[in-house]
Amino acid sequence: MKDNLAYAGVQDVAETDVEQAPLPAVAHAEFLLDLRHGLARQQKSISPKYFYDARGSGLFDRICLLPEYSPTRTELTILQRHAREMALHIGPKAEIIEFGAGSMQKVRVLLDALDHPQRYVPIDISGEHLHASAEKMRQAYPQLQVEPLIADYTQDLVLPPDVPPEGRRVGFFPGSTLGNFEPLDALRFMRMCARTLQGGALILGADLVKHPDTLHAAYNDSQGVTAEFNRNVLVRANLELGADFKLEHFAHSAFYNAPYQRIEMHLMSTCRQTVHLGATAYTFAQGETLHTENSYKFTADGLRQLAQRAGFAPGQHWCDPNKQF
Numbered sequence: 001m002k003d004n005l006a007y008a009g010v011q012d013v014a015e016t017d018v019e020q021a022p023l024p025a026v027a028h029a030e031f032l033l034d035l036r037h038g039l040a041r042q043q044k045s046i047s048p049k050y051f052y053d054a055r056g057s058g059l060f061d062r063i064c065l066l067p068e069y070s071p072t073r074t075e076l077t078i079l080q081r082h083a084r085e086m087a088l089h090i091g092p093k094a095e096i097i098e099f100g101a102g103s104m105q106k107v108r109v110l111l112d113a114l115d116h117p118q119r120y121v122p123i124d125i126s127g128e129h130l131h132a133s134a135e136k137m138r139q140a141y142p143q144l145q146v147e148p149l150i151a152d153y154t155q156d157l158v159l160p161p162d163v164p165p166e167g168r169r170v171g172f173f174p175g176s177t178l179g180n181f182e183p184l185d186a187l188r189f190m191r192m193c194a195r196t197l198q199g200g201a202l203i204l205g206a207d208l209v210k211h212p213d214t215l216h217a218a219y220n221d222s223q224g225v226t227a228e229f230n231r232n233v234l235v236r237a238n239l240e241l242g243a244d245f246k247l248e249h250f251a252h253s254a255f256y257n258a259p260y261q262r263i264e265m266h267l268m269s270t271c272r273q274t275v276h277l278g279a280t281a282y283t284f285a286q287g288e289t290l291h292t293e294n295s296y297k298f299t300a301d302g303l304r305q306l307a308q309r310a311g312f313a314p315g316q317h318w319c320d321p322n323k324q325f
């Protein structure tokens, strides 16, 4: 998944001005299968990972700059404020493994504070983006071994061959991407991390439970960028899979589900309508939704428990003064 920082050169992304890179056949088939399965379910659903083509990633970068959406800014401030302390915990000659590295902006704050970091392994499913950003990292950090890995980091990982690391192996998973996992998948992911990191540590960023009004506003911004981001999965289905979703008949719906501690995003059909995907027709009743994302929120206690159950010894945590992230 794309990382969520873009401070320079964020442009307006219109539906037409992002060129469609040809989609590899495998990725295309996976999207088609997932959408077919998702539309056949009682509660229609599709994974949020399909938001992120070039246009969706551009929209997400704009979300991160919205006044209502503060996690990205808050996390960066926390990193800047505490990077030196984190670096002291980590020690010299560390190896940093980033799960879901996109533009690799946040990790720079950490790398800049570290004592002779040795190796940086950014992992991402999108190869093109990964290699371009890795090249920039090599230029910015000539002493660092940068070894990008194209992989689905939710699966078990085989890291590039090891010179036994002289320092600690430290995972880096910022952005509260963990919030997209169902609780059991989050635990599985953390266990995989613990295995991969072999006694090292994990620096995990997580958005915290806060007043529902604040959460609501963050996913219902006044400029409608989040709505466009949400609808982008339909734009992609139409462009890449030849579906015929009528965008104007799907309304953005995002709300905080307090008992589940999560924001839910849906696309609500504003009328009874039929959508075609290949030879199959799928009917939406008026008011029926396509569930597009869960974004779980965490508490410090909950995170400590999760870490412990995954096999980590919970360590230091760093928060902004308002306890938002």
Ligand code: AVJ
Pocket: 004, 063, 071, 175, 176, 177, 179, 180, 218, 219, 226, 293, 294, 295
């Ligand atoms: C990338 C999953 C952390 O849940 O806040 C932003 C994605 N969705 N606005 C989040 C998102 C709608 C974001 N994460």
